[in-house]
Structure formats: C-alpha cells, structure tokens
Amino acid sequence: MNQKCAKKMERKLNKLKHVVFKETGIVCSLNPTNNIVICNAGLVNGLSEETILEHFSVYGTLNNIVLVPGKSCSFVSYVELDMACKAYEALNGQLPIAQDNKPVYLLYAERLPQHSIDSRKVWDELPGGLVILDDFITENEEKLLLSLCCFDDSLVSQMKNRQVRHFGYEFRYDNNNVDKDKPLDEKIPKECDFLWKRLHENTDWKQFVPDQLTVNHYSLGQGIPHHVDTHSAFEDPIMSLSLNSAVVIAFKRDDRDICVKLPPRSLCIMSGETRYDWTHGIIPRKSDVVLSNTGSYTLLPRGIRVSFTFRKIRQGECNCQYTRNCDSYIRKNNSELQIAASEIERLHVIDVYENIALHFNETRNKPWPNVLEFVNSFDVGSVMLDVGCGNGKYLGKNKHVFDVGCDTSCALLDVCKKNGFETFLTNCLQLPFKDAVADGVISIAVIHHLASEERRLQAIEEMIRILKVDGRALIYVWAKDQHKNNEKTSYIKQDRKNRKSDTDVVVADENSEAPVSKGMTLPVHVNRTQFKHKDVLVPWRLKNQQNTVEDTFLRFYHVFEENELSDLCSKLENVEIERCYYDQGNWCVVLRKTLIKNS
Ligand SMILES: [Zn+2]
Known part of the structure; x- marks a missing residue:
C-alpha cells in the first residue's frame, strides 16, 4: 500500500471508529486483539453469519460472531490472537462483502457488544414437545428407505421447488389438507414398519402408527416456508426422518426463533406445542451456520436431503388448547x-x-x-x-x-x-x-x-x-x-x-x-x-x-x-x-x- 493510500485508509478507519462507538458503545482501535470489528457491514446491509463464517474461518477458528440488530457493523472473535491478525491483514479494505460489494473496513475491539440476535443461545433449549432422536436408523436402513422412493436427480435439480411423493393419503397444498375419504392405493411401504417397532420399544410413543407419508426431496439450496401442519388434518405427533444430508430447521413462535440441526438418520418428533403452536421451516440456502461441540462456529454444507414425514390422519375435529393456529377452533368460533x-x-x-x-x-x-x-x-x-x-x-x-x-x-x-x-x-x-x-x-x-x-x-x-x-x-x-x-x-x-x-x-x-x-x-x-x-x-x-x-x-x-x-x-x-x-x-x-x- 503506498503512502497516499495508507493515509486515506487511516482517515477512513478513524471516522468509522466513531461510528461504531456511537452505534454500539464499543471502543475500537488499531491495537490487535482477538476481536475484529467489521465497521461497515452488518445486518442492515444484509450481511449474514454464513457469509462472515465463509470468509473469516479461512484464518482460524471463530468462537463468536455478533450481528447487532439494526446496525451496520458486526463482530468476529477468534480463538487465537494471531488468527485475528492474519484475517485483519488479508481482509481489511479488500473483502467485498459490504453494501454494493464494497470492501469491508476492519478494526480491533477490546470486547464484543452484549446485544446480539444470537439465536443459537437457545439451541439447547428446544421448544416444548420437540424431540430429536439421533441415529434412529442405521446407514443400511437409510439406503433401504432411500431406494423406496426414487427421484431422478438430474431432473430434480432443474426444478424450482422440492419434489414430493405421498403415500396413504395425498397431502394437498392448495388447502393444506387431505381428502380423508379418498385414501391412495399406495400405502406406506411395509419396509417402514421396523420404525414403529423401534419407536414403541424406545420411546413414550407406544401407540403411534402413521397412515400417511410424505417424502420430500430437497435439492441443494431448497427449503420449505414456515408453516404449522393443519390441526384438523393430522393427529399429534408428527415425525420426520432425515436422510442423506443434515439441515438446520427453524422453529418460530412469537419473537422466538430456534434453530435445530437435524443430522442424517435422525428422527424429529414434533408433539404438543411444537406440533400445534410453533411454525417450522427451512431457509433455502446451500449451507447452515452451526455451533460445534467445542463452542466454535462452523459452516455446515448441505447436500441433497430426503425427508420421510409420517403422520396419522385425524378423524373429526382438533380439540387442542393452541387455538390461534387451530383451524377447527377458528371454524367453530366463526360459526x-x-x-x-x-x-x-x-x-x-x-x-x-x-x-x-x-x-x-x-x-x-x-x-x-x-x-x-x-x-x-x-x-x-x-x-x-x-x-x-x-x-x-x-x-x-x-x-x-x-x-x-x-x-x-x-x-x-x-x-x-x-x-x-x-x-x-x-x-x-x-x-x-x-x-x-x-x-x-x-x-x-x-x-x-x-x-x-x-x-x-x-x-x-x-x-x-x-x-x-x-x-x-x-x-x-x-x-x-x-x-x-x-x-x-x-x-x-x-x-x-x-x-x-x-x-x-x-x-x-x-x-x-x-x-x-x-x-x-x-x-x-x-x-x-x-x-x-x-x-x-x-x-x-x-x-x-x-x-x-x-x-x-x-x-x-x-x-x-x-x-x-x-x-x-x-x-x-x-x-x-x-x-x-x-x-x-x-x-x-x-x-x-x-x-x-x-x-
Ligand atoms: Zn388444534
């Protein structure tokens, strides 16, 4: 960098130092610490943890990313000081992830702001009624289930939306319901029966035997919008088996937004308030940011994911206590x-x-x-x-x-x-x-x-x-x-x-x-x-x-x-x-x- 450029950069950083202090109360400087401030890019510019992780994890292990709601700066924290220094040298004034692909400007900070939207704080605090059973099936069983339902990968990848197949009853996306008096000829394959035996032996769901199966095939980058499964259509619980690739699923209720990793071969059981009162959805993107066991952030690339969602058709109306999403309650109340x-x-x-x-x-x-x-x-x-x-x-x-x-x-x-x-x-x-x-x-x-x-x-x-x-x-x-x-x-x-x-x-x-x-x-x-x-x-x-x-x-x-x-x-x-x-x-x-x- 020539002297003129260096002077310009210095002036720029000096200005941004004041902006960051005004916005977050954090004092930043040129003195190296483990914490780097991205002074000119944040949530308001559409910066995501995913993007930060992608570029900053190249220089070492991150133990925190803080995006401050409503602000145009963000924070990255490294495990070691020299990792932070390497990233600083390489990316300052270079990395084009600020607004309109402009380069980011970096400073060091003594500490991180306390305010954050860090939704992963509640990762270990699942919504009520949500149970994830890791390794519910073996790799061989996974292969068997995948073979039951062939999707042409070359064809599927050209489609905009995820591919679906229904067994037992067709789930209709126009009214988010099933025709209960029109069962399909194709029932849930017998090959799935071992799942229920295993479920009854190992969990409190001793009775659950589904009569409806929806197989979803998600190509890379595909997701599913937030929704609550129609109350009057299905009983409680709803169970979803993840195959082939992990994904992060989000559960939302009021202002709470809980992200949960669904590893391949895991069974996700949604019951009670999770089934009735929380929405769930998958953001369409090609990778997810997850917190590893050691407390650092990693980017989890997605692959092609197939999910088997098992449900039991409800006969009659829903009688749950979660009225705001209950179509049965709303109908009755309305009449x-x-x-x-x-x-x-x-x-x-x-x-x-x-x-x-x-x-x-x-x-x-x-x-x-x-x-x-x-x-x-x-x-x-x-x-x-x-x-x-x-x-x-x-x-x-x-x-x-x-x-x-x-x-x-x-x-x-x-x-x-x-x-x-x-x-x-x-x-x-x-x-x-x-x-x-x-x-x-x-x-x-x-x-x-x-x-x-x-x-x-x-x-x-x-x-x-x-x-x-x-x-x-x-x-x-x-x-x-x-x-x-x-x-x-x-x-x-x-x-x-x-x-x-x-x-x-x-x-x-x-x-x-x-x-x-x-x-x-x-x-x-x-x-x-x-x-x-x-x-x-x-x-x-x-x-x-x-x-x-x-x-x-x-x-x-x-x-x-x-x-x-x-x-x-x-x-x-x-x-x-x-x-x-x-x-x-x-x-x-x-x-x-x-x-x-x-x-
Ligand atoms: Zn209900």
Whole structure:
C-alpha cells in the first residue's frame, strides 16, 4: 500500500471508529486483539453469519460472531490472537462483502457488544414437545428407505421447488389438507414398519402408527416456508426422518426463533406445542451456520436431503388448547360468531324496524342530494336495485329507469307499495337474482346493520354479483367520526337543546350496556354524541301522535372508520373503487364491477 493510500485508509478507519462507538458503545482501535470489528457491514446491509463464517474461518477458528440488530457493523472473535491478525491483514479494505460489494473496513475491539440476535443461545433449549432422536436408523436402513422412493436427480435439480411423493393419503397444498375419504392405493411401504417397532420399544410413543407419508426431496439450496401442519388434518405427533444430508430447521413462535440441526438418520418428533403452536421451516440456502461441540462456529454444507414425514390422519375435529393456529377452533368460533351476528340482526335490526316502521317513515322523507345524483346518472331503460330500500325514498326518482327495492321490513315495504313502488322482501345477504342483471345498485345506510365483517363483505359481494360488468353501486354507511372536517353533521347538530320534536332522541346513560345475544352485551350509544365504540346499540324512541314516548328500541349499528368501507370493498377482485367520500356523517363508495382480474 503506498503512502497516499495508507493515509486515506487511516482517515477512513478513524471516522468509522466513531461510528461504531456511537452505534454500539464499543471502543475500537488499531491495537490487535482477538476481536475484529467489521465497521461497515452488518445486518442492515444484509450481511449474514454464513457469509462472515465463509470468509473469516479461512484464518482460524471463530468462537463468536455478533450481528447487532439494526446496525451496520458486526463482530468476529477468534480463538487465537494471531488468527485475528492474519484475517485483519488479508481482509481489511479488500473483502467485498459490504453494501454494493464494497470492501469491508476492519478494526480491533477490546470486547464484543452484549446485544446480539444470537439465536443459537437457545439451541439447547428446544421448544416444548420437540424431540430429536439421533441415529434412529442405521446407514443400511437409510439406503433401504432411500431406494423406496426414487427421484431422478438430474431432473430434480432443474426444478424450482422440492419434489414430493405421498403415500396413504395425498397431502394437498392448495388447502393444506387431505381428502380423508379418498385414501391412495399406495400405502406406506411395509419396509417402514421396523420404525414403529423401534419407536414403541424406545420411546413414550407406544401407540403411534402413521397412515400417511410424505417424502420430500430437497435439492441443494431448497427449503420449505414456515408453516404449522393443519390441526384438523393430522393427529399429534408428527415425525420426520432425515436422510442423506443434515439441515438446520427453524422453529418460530412469537419473537422466538430456534434453530435445530437435524443430522442424517435422525428422527424429529414434533408433539404438543411444537406440533400445534410453533411454525417450522427451512431457509433455502446451500449451507447452515452451526455451533460445534467445542463452542466454535462452523459452516455446515448441505447436500441433497430426503425427508420421510409420517403422520396419522385425524378423524373429526382438533380439540387442542393452541387455538390461534387451530383451524377447527377458528371454524367453530366463526360459526358461533355468525350465529350470534344473525341473532343480533334479527332482534336489533329486523324486529326493531318492524316496530318503528310508521314512525321511521314520518322522519325519513328527505333524500340526500348525492344519492339522488347517482340515481339520476343512469340511462333510459337501466335496471336498478335499491338494497334495503326502507320506505322507498329513492325509488321512482329517476323516471327513466326500471327500479326495484328490497328490504327485510314488511311494514316498510307496505309503505312502498302504497306509493306504487316495486319491492320484495329479502335479506341483503342473499339477493334472489341471477348474476349480472342490474346496471345500478344503491344501498344506503344498510350494511352498517350487519353484525360481522364477513356478513358486511358478503352483502357487498351480493350487490356486485348481480351487477353487469361496468355496472355501478353506491354504498353509504354510518361513520364513527361525526365531526369530519370540524363540521358537525346534522345528526350531531340535533343535540338535546335544539332537537326537533320528530327525531329519535333518547338520553341513555353514559357507559350503559345492553344484552344482545347469549352472554354478550353491547354498549348503548348516547344519541347526538360522537361514537365511542364501533359496534353499538342506538336507541330509537317510539313516539305516538301526541309526541309522547311509547317505547324505546335499540338498533344495532357497526359504525365505520375512515377507509374501512373502501378496504372492505378492495377485498373483492372484480371491483374498482371509483369514488370514496364523506357525506352527511356517512362513508360512501361508488364501485364499478370489472372483469375478474387474472392474477
Ligand atoms: Zn388444534
């Protein structure tokens, strides 16, 4: 190195010394120690332990690698001082593994930082229910098993994904399940039977006999994404035999990430929380970093690996305690939720409107201008449906279209009938129409009465289903925010002092709740105030002709946050959101039906 270069390097290192100190609190210098700081490459630049090990282990045995989360420097520690010196001389300013293949700059450090993502600290602390039995089979048995399932290596290496074969039942990757009533002709080979005898003799799993086998063939560099085996598909445990090559498998739960080496011929038994609550996966790469028995790091190259994963098909639903990954639990819970939702809608929407229909009709006559404008934008002869038409205040407004209304309230439909409108009784979750028959749909202040997100989405899906391609729908829902743009909506303006006599004002207690479905209560909203909750009961005070209160009914509302309605609509593939706006205390969208996008 000439003098000019040396000066430049010195300045560079001096600068980096301060950066490292600022980032990690570690003092570094040019005085040799066992610890080398890589000043300009770390986790934030995508540097991995694997890469460090590959280049630095050439000069001697490493006993630590520390990558600091969120930092652009990293640390390497050698067993001997002269190893560190050799590496320093050879690699400083030379090794191109920093950002954009720039060279790394090195210094020595007195100590290593304590903060690290060192996941191998927990290597000996396996997740609960995970058992690895080393040398479960002999090399001859390994050969026998490998011969049962031939994969053409030359062909396999050209494939992007690992190769699989199924015995007993086919595991379907589209729904991560098996067809339990369609067993395969090809059962688990008899040659595997010795495994279960050995298992029963040597472990606590005295009963386990699998009826499903998946053989995975991993070529060099292939992995498998993190997953939990579908609870309802298979019993506990799941067992996987590794053949031909070792691999490091990762188990994850919450913020814990545990790497476990699976040597060839080992049996990995996943039971209990490992089977149900931890995900497992294999990072696609050609080697793994492992900690050797002597406490130093080594790079473990992978070879072609074949795994035999044995499972027992579950009959019936899973009953485990690990609910968050349990498809059985989620299904059951969801169907209970849907039952509760329809119960709430029956008691607190449909029945209420039946009871208040006449009073409601007296108070709901003035159409909103933006809705009228939408209705009037349709051409002569267009077919329009008003989903949840109520007393029909938007029907018959555009004289050039054929419009029909529907609602769940017989009493409100009677009002429509008296006014000469075409209507029918139906729930908005199932519209009795063929696909693609309507040019326009409006649904004003309706789907906020549906008591679950699935049902609100289903209602939108139905409206879109009956629309022709290019047909448009207008949806209004009540907004949680009634003070948008610092402007009180008419709902809020009609506060207790200046309320009109014909409005549905009732003074409910703050924080009061009312029972809605078995074991469930919902907050009762205080009328003419901002909403505090998203799922609420809004009181309607029924008055007689003398304007005295006869009865109070609680209507269910789900009030929408900003963007919530458009986010919901975005879940549909055949919809384009044309417009999204706030009007009269409501969130509103104009949707256009499109052809289904080919993803
Ligand atoms: Zn389960």
